[in-house]
Amino acid sequence: MSNKPSIPQGTRDFGPEVVRKRQYIFNTIRSVFELYGFQPLETPAMENLETLMGKYGEEGDKLIFKILNNGLNDPKNQEKSRAGFEKVMEGKNSKDLTERALKYDLTIPFARYVAMNHGQLTFPFKRYQIQPVWRADRPQRGRYREFYQCDADVVGSKSLLNEVELVNIYNEVFTQLGLSGYELRINSRKILAALAEFCGGAEKMIDITIAIDKLDKIGLDKVKEELTQRGLNDEQISTIEKYLLINGSNEEKLNQIEQLLGHLEIGKLGIEELKYVVGNSQLTTDHADSRQPDKVGNSPLILDFTLARGLNYYTGIIFEAKGPATVKMGSIGGGGRYDDLTGLFGVPNIPGVGISFGVDRICDVLEELNLFPEDVYTGTQVLFFNMGAQESARAFNAMQLLRKQGVRCELYHESAKMDKQFKYAEKKNIGFIVIIGSTEIQNNTGVVKNLKTGTQQTVALADLNNKLFI
């Protein structure tokens, strides 16, 4: 009966080393967000269920973690509880059973916040948010039930300059993380809408996008099969095929899409958006496109008309960031423009655009590619050996002086054999040790040893300073 302790499925503990790696990513993203003028925001772990339901599509609703109400067994609530349970058994939601839920992403809570505070905010409001979110998904590679998102959103501005900035944020972050070879795929919902219209009906848009989004995975023939299953006729499918065969550099793709969908009003709008964003992003060009490996020299920003993205509130430009093609991992970031997100909460006409970084997946990718810098592994810089009562008292004084200079130090917790203290330093990846024993006490000195090189020198305690430990 004495079960081993455990944690819920899809959640993880993070040990010291992993936390350091994650903080390295968090800090990189945060500093870039700040660099671009975004301000921090935090919202509660839980939201009212009502706030979240219906915002992420049918599938999304199923993946929301719901929180059971308290006091269900209270005699005065029992009747309601039973009725609520019946409703849930029918597949409906019941406030009598659950009225709160863990947040599913950061965008909807942000929209809720903006709707509640739009009177006080200065627009355009640029906020970033770094917090965990929860999804009741089945865990697998790169998929967790609790994971962090890092979002940056701009609300209250229709300018495409925002999209251009967000593209550059992606580029800056991934470049700083050493993730060259990442891809930032971009499309516009308006293009997808135009395709649907051209194929005879806006109501077909979801069917079409779900199918063509899979092109990468299942190939053209299977996509056509799926389109047939979803009720598209041969003529429509042949149009979609033309659409899917669009190929070449971003410029070439734009020309081809113009020929195909440029005659439609919404298509024209989408093309203009993409032209603006692609044309103004000014990214460096030392990246390769995994779908066209022969064309080295493309920008990491890649036009991809098959990109759909599930979240149904997007209306304009959409983004999806992927790691280098060599790493098998889903998207490591995504985002897009939404014209009227706060409208869902009764405050219309506040357009917005935002992006998100998936830290947990980025961490997995950096791990796989060995891209963490050497110094993320270093915590303590200097270990003072404990050579006895008097000796350690002297060491403690010296250590405190060093700490005042910002050097991260510790004193071994008890007097022990040097062998043991050396091994402790080694395991904690501490680069330097300082030995203050009886000889050193007499001379008022300490022995400073660099464990990486093995060299050591005797230094007057008064001369101990941070420059010795670099």
Added chain:
RNA sequence: GAGGUUGUAGCUCAGUUGGUUAGAGCGCUAGAUUGUGGUUCUAGAGGUCGAGGGUUCGAAACCCUUCAUCCUCCCCA
């Protein structure tokens, strides 16, 4: 929600058609070595074989149930 994989020491894993006391490497502890680590050598500790039930003279192995895990689909970060 559907399908599959694996579960043996702290970690990574062996374990033959079911057969005595379940093994290895790494790690851990101690010693060689009482002021100089990483190397080497020696010794030692450490297991309800995921849990429960069944088949059998006998189960880590075969069957059932259950839990956990990882992976695939759906969808996504």
